Amino acid sequence: MTTLIASGRDYGALVEEDRVHSSIFTDEQIFQDEMERIFHRTWLFALHESEIPEPGDFKRIQLGRFPIIATRDEKGEIQLLINRCRHRGAQVCEAQRGNAKRFQCWYHGWTYDSGGDLVGVTGPEGYDRNFKAEQHALGKVPRVDSYRGFVFASLAEDGMSLDQYLGSTRELIDIMVDSSPVGQIEVKPGVVNKTMYRGNWKQIGMDGYHPHYVHVSVFKIFGERENTTGSAVGALHLEDPFSDASQSRTRGFPNGHACLDFRAQRRPQAAAAIEDLQRKEEGRLYVEDMIAAYGRERAEELIAWHGDPHLGLFPNLQLIHDHVRVVVPISPGETEVLMYPVFLKGVGPSINEKRLRAHEAFYGPAAAGSPDDAEIFERTQRGLLADREPWVLLSRGMAREQVDADGSVTGCISDEITQRAQMQEWKRLMTAP
Ligand code: FES
Numbered sequence: 079m080t081t082l083i084a085s086g087r088d089y090g091a092l093v094e095e096d097r098v099h100s101s102i103f104t105d106e107q108i109f110q111d112e113m114e115r116i117f118h119r120t121w122l123f124a125l126h127e128s129e130i131p132e133p134g135d136f137k138r139i140q141l142g143r144f145p146i147i148a149t150r151d152e153k154g155e156i157q158l159l160i161n162r163c164r165h166r167g168a169q170v171c172e173a174q175r176g177n178a179k180r181f182q183c184w185y186h187g188w189t190y191d192s193g194g195d196l197v198g199v200t201g202p203e204g205y206d207r208n209f210k211a212e213q214h215a216l217g218k219v220p221r222v223d224s225y226r227g228f229v230f231a232s233l234a235e236d237g238m239s240l241d242q243y244l245g246s247t248r249e250l251i252d253i254m255v256d257s258s259p260v261g262q263i264e265v266k267p268g269v270v271n272k273t274m275y276r277g278n279w280k281q282i283g284m285d286g287y288h289p290h291y292v293h294v295s296v297f298k299i300f301g302e303r304e305n306t307t308g309s310a311v312g313a314l315h316l317e318d319p320f321s322d323a324s325q326s327r328t329r330g331f332p333n334g335h336a337c338l339d340f341r342a343q344r345r346p347q348a349a350a351a352i353e354d355l356q357r358k359e360e361g362r363l364y365v366e367d368m369i370a371a372y373g374r375e376r377a378e379e380l381i382a383w384h385g386d387p388h389l390g391l392f393p394n395l396q397l398i399h400d401h402v403r404v405v406v407p408i409s410p411g412e413t414e415v416l417m418y419p420v421f422l423k424g425v426g427p428s429i430n431e432k433r434l435r436a437h438e439a440f441y442g443p444a445a446a447g448s449p450d451d452a453e454i455f456e457r458t459q460r461g462l463l464a465d466r467e468p469w470v471l472l473s474r475g476m477a478r479e480q481v482d483a484d485g486s487v488t489g490c491i492s493d494e495i496t497q498r499a500q501m502q503e504w505k506r507l508m509t510a511p
Pocket residue numbers: 163164165166167168183184185186187188
């Protein structure tokens with residue numbers, strides 16, 4: 079297979095319907111091509127607009143190989159500026175986040191405003207009158223659009239619209255945002271749970287087959303704890319959501335998106351969740367406000383779902399339990415994972431505190447959930463390097479797939495529909511002209 083890649087870059091041959099070639103997880107050249115063909119072409123999640131609420135707020139992010147400064151300019155508009163000085167290319171902004179009217183390059187001091195315009199050149203007399211500052215503004219990401227506060231970016235000038243790209247996954251994003259009675263969430267840039275694993279970026283997320291095995295010890299602990307309803311993570315132990323006998327489903331969408339769909343499994347738990355919330359004053363108010371905002375039936379389902387769409391938007395965003403997760407590929411065998419706990423606007427502090435504690439209990443550095451996953455991804459990466467039998471099987475549940483009205487494909491919770499959806503999109507983008 080190595081010869082095939084070197085000679086023809088026939089990426090189509092590396093992804094079949096029911097299996098993929100392990101080189102897509104380990105090969106350096108394939109990784110570089112993924113940057114070009116996937117990360118520099120399709121829509122990527124950039125940030126949530128609540129991370130930079132005020133004019134002058136900024137946050138550094140990475141889109142493929144492009145370092146970006148996301149700013150809120152003086153007019154209150156979000157700008158995604160390429161963090162590369164127009165003089166000799168140095169990264170202009172090094173601070174991770176903050177508030178600034180100007181960005182001054184560390185190399186020779188050229189200065190840009192929060193909209194990216196070049197507003198100061200050190201020693202301007204060295205340039206003749208043909209030098210026009212307006213021709214040297216920081217580059218901008220060509221396409222930026224948002225849905226419910228989630229800002230997406232595409233480094234390609236042309237392509238499908240964000241609405242088209244998201245398709246029916248928008249109603250899953252709504253689940254996270256509408257778990258707030260005012261329909262707004264807050265993602266704080268400073269409250270980030272930053273981790274790294276030595277494995278490929280395509281390993282993480284949307285696998286309903288592993289929790290019974292990898293997370294058996296943490297589930298046992300959760301099962302023995304007092305009820306932590308009010309948070310999606312706390313809902314884990316109410317009834318086994320990862321059993322194929324449950325109503326939980328895997329779901330694959332067009333454009334590589336995928337989810338572990340717990341909606342039907344969680345819906346009957348609404349009454350118990352509401353009863354638990356109503357034991358405390360802020361919980362009682364929350365239930366009341368949700369019913370006032372959405373009507374009883376919708377409020378009940380939103381409360382039962384705990385704001386957890388358990389959705390992966392290909393290639394770099396996952397909305398899981400109580401957090402927004404950004405996947406940043408570093409190399410074929412290294413991936414950075416940024417987790418931002420989501421806070422609900424319009425609720426009492428104890429509601430958000432409970433969500434944060436539940437997030438920490440499974441995903442925090444001292445928890446057992448995320449570290450177990452990272453360990454498995456690293457073991458997988460080491461195994462994949464032994465490529466005498468190079469195919470990775472993704473065939474589970476192929477015989478029991480169903481197509482839903484919105485065109486998404488579903489199956490039992492342990493079926494590899496999610497991986498197949500992601501891999502078919504990988505193939506589409508990697509083989510596109
Ligand atoms: S590289 Fe930025 S001022 Fe020279």
